[in-house]
Amino acid sequence: MNAVDLTAVTKTYGRTRALDAVDLSFDRGVTGLLGPNGAGKTTLLRIVATSIAADRGDVRLLGRDPHGSHAELTEIRRELGYLPQELGYPGDMTAFGFVEYVAVLKEWNDRGRRHREVRRVLELVGLGDLATKRVSKLSGGQRRRVALAQALLGDPRILVLDEPTTGLDPTQRADLRRTLSALGGRCAVLLSTHQTEDVAALCERVVVLAGGTVRFDGTVTDLVATAAGRVWLCDDEPGTDALVSWRTGTGRHHVVGGTPPPGAVPTDPTLEDAYLLMLGADAHAVRAPA
Ligand SMILES: Nc1ncnc2c1ncn2[C@@H]1O[C@H](COP(=O)(O)OP(=O)(O)OP(=O)(O)O)[C@@H](O)[C@H]1O
Ligand SMILES: [Mg+2]
Known part of the structure; x- marks a missing residue:
């Protein structure tokens, strides 16, 4: 069983076919999604993150159907981390407060364990020192890292990251690469980016999407x-x-x-x-x- 199995997945918005009969499977390892603006990357990632449903085709996440029972969807979401391309931030919360808020939603009910986990993911993204700062007072790149931290909560088995390196400085990008390659050893990391150097440095596999279809799927070396x-x-x-x-x-x-x-x-x-x-x-x- 793969972590993610997509078969003939199609999604249309009005007359726009954002994804057209896409077949893709992902298991452990880091996969980079490349493609021009409007290629369908975010649409694909949102389907894997269970944020939207495909119109047609079959989606299996950890062997389960996200549109089966409510229990199945909850089981999947427990094992899923998602960094959306754009995330509205509650500016009056602190970095710690925001990530803890997501941790509560993810059923980290034990306060002590929850706090340790929130501190761990904030450290992972290099925000340990800024945990008590309000989100509205953070820089754009720091805010992006708060969003990334919440995706890492609980070591998810499927990690979906929509443009995770956007806005990060070179040191932070290098740190993120290290974090993600370590995670790729035990979970399926699926990320989109416009930075080919991130893919070259980090991804075992690269998928090129254009016009809602897969144009290439293979190793960086083969591309x-x-x-x-x-x-x-x-x-x-x-x-x-x-x-x-x-x-x-x-x-x-x-x-x-x-x-x-x-x-x-x-x-x-x-x-x-x-x-x-x-x-x-x-x-x-x-x-x-x-
Ligand atoms: N909510 C929506 N309503 C209408 N059309 C949409 C919606 N979301 C995406 N689309 C359309 O679907 C197509 C694919 O969009 P998508 O956001 O998946 O592209 P992308 O590859 O993520 O692009 P980018 O690199 O700019 O983030 C585009 O033509 C876009 O205009
Ligand atoms: Mg996008």
């Missing part, structure tokens, strides 16, 4: 390999058929896709290069019939 021989460095401005190019800090141009410009030297592709090429190929495919 990077799709860009082999298609990335160059050159001194002069490249021609117009490159998919993208930019002048780097060294003054050379990094060229992705197209034909190699004169004097270009092949260079090792990054995950970002491969991701851009994958979506660029999609854009061409969409444009072709017009």
Whole structure:
């Protein structure tokens, strides 16, 4: 049994098909979801977090049906941590007070154990010293970490994180990577991000979504390999058929896709290069019939 099994999951909003017959399974380990704005990442994560229901298809979480009995849903939610993309904060609560509030909802009924757990997750996200500060007085990145702390309560078996690294400074991002890779050893961590370097540094598996469908599902190494021989460095401005190019800090141009410009030297592709090429190929495919 996988922690998460999605079969032919479809979700539409009016005329927008946010997810179109998606088949995905997740078990232990960290999976990164990449995709452009509107790709369907949040929709997918909300379905896994039991915050919304799919219109069609089958969703199994820890072998249970989230839309079966109320007891089944409660069993799933006990084992689930969720960081939404946007979270309204009760500004007048302290960081400790807010995370404790969620802990109460999650049935941490013993006061002593609850307080120890709240302190533990606040320490995990580096907020031990700011626990008594009001949420409204925290910086944006600190507030984001309060939200992350509540998702970590009770070591959930399924951890759903929608853009967890947004707004974090580099030190905090590195700390978060360490925390999540440790968690990935014992639970299914599913995170979305626009930072390909987070995925490259942290995720064993990467899923690329675009237009509500899965465009790639595999290891980071396999995704990077799709860009082999298609990335160059050159001194002069490249021609117009490159998919993208930019002048780097060294003054050379990094060229992705197209034909190699004169004097270009092949260079090792990054995950970002491969991701851009994958979506660029999609854009061409969409444009072709017009
Ligand atoms: N509550 C909603 N009502 C109507 N349309 C929605 C709603 N939520 C999402 N959509 C639409 O569904 C599609 C997928 O949205 P979703 O939020 O899942 O994308 P995303 O990949 O998370 O994007 P982003 O990177 O911007 O967060 C988009 O076209 C969006 O406009
Ligand atoms: Mg989103």
